[in-house]
Amino acid sequence: MKTLSDKGMTNKQISEFFNSMGIKTPKGKDYYPSLIWVSLKKYRKRLERYSPYKVIENSEELYLQPIQILTKPN
16 A cells, blocks of 8 residues: 555555455455545554654764862871
């Protein structure tokens, strides 16, 4: 479903393709455009949940600062 959508097919075209190939929903019914839309939406949300963190750019710098060590007088 996602591959067909990524290739530019509309939800209506995807549902017509599945129905013409005899592919049924998990409940054994025909596909329709809004079902394709909501399935793709849920799939995208699931992907976001499984990869919530994305590093876009990382930059680090190290600063060294001299310190003075104090000793106790004897």
